Amino acid sequence: MTSQREWRAWPLRLCGMVIALQACPTAPAIAEEVYVSGTIGLEYSSDFDGGPVIGRFGLELQADTRPYDWLTLVGIARLQVDFADKLEPGQPNQHNRWPASRRLLLGDEGEIELRELYADMTIDDIFIRLGKQQIVWGQADGLKVLDVVNPQSFREFILDDFDSSRTPLWSMSAQVPFGDVIAEFVWIPDNSFDDIPAPDAYFGVRSPLLLLPPVPGKNLVVEEAQRPGRFFADADYGVALTALVGNWDLSFNYLYQYNNLPQFLYAEDETTLTVSPEYTRTHMIGGSFSTSLGDFIIRGELAWFTNRSFTVARTAEPTGSVLTGELSYVLGLDYSGISDTFISVQLFQSFVQDHVPGMIRDATETNMTFYVRRTFNSDLSKIELRDVTNLGRGDGFVELSAEHELSDNITIGARVVVFYGDQFGLIGQYRSKDFFGINLEFGL
Template sequence: MKPVVHHPLITLTLGGLILSLPMGSVASDKQTPWQSKLNEHLNGQWQQEWAGDRRESQKMEAQLQLEWEQDFTDGWLAQTSLTAIARLRLDAEGLLTDGSTRQTYSSASEPWINNRHSQLELREFYLDAEWWNLYWRLGKQQVVWGQADGLKVLDVVTPQSYREFILDDFDDSRIPLWMVNVEWLTSDSSSLQFLWIPDTSYHDLAQGDNPYTVTSPLRVPSPSNIQQAVDGVTTDQPRKPNHWLKDSDAGVRYSQFWRGWDLTLNYFYHYRDFYVPYQAIEANTDVTTAPASGTVLHVQPRYQRSHLIGGTASNAFGNLTLRTEIGWYSHSHHIAEYSANNQGIESSPELSSVIGLDWQGFSDTLISVQWFQSLLLDYDRRMIRDHNEQTLSLLLERKLANDTWTLKLQGLYSLNHQDQLWRPKISYLWRSNVELWLGADVFSGTSKGLYGQFDNNDRVVVGFEWGF
């Protein structure tokens, strides 16, 4: 008689359904050939997370992500591989999305299911190949440019979901796009990357009663910017580019390792993923409001193109690593005092940059500081934002007990508005494939700032992830 194998169980809660699943794999002598072959190519992660405060639960979310990879050895697909990643999210609270996010996605990228409590989507689906001495990645994918943490300067190739502001991990919040990604190794120390992106998907912003719906006047038009009284604000759906060819984006990046420096030069011609909220004063035609003969501020969002030219440089000097990143945008658009001529928007070229220092002088300890700047080169005093916006970031990370415990503190502080975001977190690696964590997200500042607008949204976060 064969011995009975008992595997440790992990209990998961999924929308009120409790599941107990084995942490170990099923014994090989009980697997069929089909199951054994599937396990060779399939892996995944199950993540469960709760967030809330003493007043209410903000989310009770289960996330299942499955990744399948297949290598090919015969025919014209020889020496290629295919990767597919799907993700299912179920949230018992239903506060972080209102189900209307499809308007920001192209028809090829929109989630298969998207409502308040569930989202099912094909995250990535791409073919890796080496043809004609070029490395190709064809299909739906993420592309990351730049090295900054917390905020972005050059990492603008793929849009992002802001359903939890910037609290979600970038790998989870990025919106992968269908594209052609080609890399040419020009030498042992340099390469050239080409991108063509016919996918017209843009940032997915929080809306409605989502606790992270943006209200700051830096991003949202307000009647206070108008010299005349209005009876309210109406907002259209964004006018989104939708032609796969004429509205596509394209970019190129040159990478070089030179005398200890990792260097890149970047160019990207694209629609900026934040829409521009153009405005107009119009007669109130809504008979349900009074007085019907009054006026309203009518917001008409549209997306605008820009050229991005930039670069990165990084080098390690013993325990100290220096990182720099800079990007020049030919066009940036900002909310301003309203006039009939400017439609409540003024534009300017923009120079964004970050300087970062990472120090690892203590064992198992990382201290990282960054200084972000956004300078408008053709500033107009009617703009609501400042001429030069500056933000400081701090990251402290300490690993203990052979990397079993991780203590982490992240912070962002706006020098212009004195608002801030602090994120303490403690993680425990219970098994090699099971991690548990406890953290908090703490905002402070005035309602004008990007962080201070969420001053009442402080929360505690508890969760775990199981990899299989």
């Protein structure tokens, strides 16, 4: 953990890093054939009592080259140093990640991660992407339905952008046209799973919807999950079919994968409660649609999952969890008919196939999101407001942010996040974790 003296020194450290990186050679000085771009980010966030939440320096570099007309190579690397050390205290064990997808940890505060490294190849009408990448299905914002191909980091709960919170995977994606239909075939040998914050993290999991509470007077032992490791037999496979039919963008999606979140199995003796995480296979079958009507865009996603894990009171089920099917959908409405303004509303619902006695979650879960963005000064400034609410429990959060471009490559921003509602809910568990922050970004 970072001492208070070290914490007070974070502005000097960040400024020193910025000065050093500003002196780095520009892209033409590295190689004519390689285009290098990047960003430097500084962020400070505090809770409402003045305690530090985030004190982060970030550097992201991207290199692109096209040695042949049919081949493009892309690499993206990210360095982060968080002097607050609250989001992931200490050093995470990373047992949930495939060895080739793990981060290089720099003490308790820093990390270097190869975010993406892939080759884009075009052979006749076939497009192939091979390497470490993000595969994005669906268009839902804030919460997910179809976008489950890549696991997610929850160290900032669901407040981080999806592009940043997704864990890129070593995989192959091939897009093959069949008339008016494009088929995308996916093969993922990378068995990495969701990053779940430790209990002592700022956004550590506390809700019984995910983890049952400890038994008073008994030792709690959480075993390491046995991550599947067979290269072919344990790989994920999927296919997505997309087509434009009239004014409708349609897709059919199928994915055979391991659930990104494990099933937590509980066992108890006279002195100890043991929790054993296990990753289980699931079939996902779904689809999406979107169409435009004047200033409106109507969109939706639907997905059926087998073998989803849900917590159950141990008085009803000694293992504390069961596997059953889940049907999820989202309906979204986007509106851009007001000058310099974008408004989006989404309704999410999920239904459990077998709602057994003692199950912690409701048979039907309903969430709603509201988002509005307003730009000013020829798009140099913007204000965003986001609300995510569970309509059953009444828990949620509100995020208000503002951003302004000081120049072509310097942007300053600020945000405040307030949580509310039932402390046992997935969002309400953080109702004492309100915070505000500022950030500065330099383009390279």
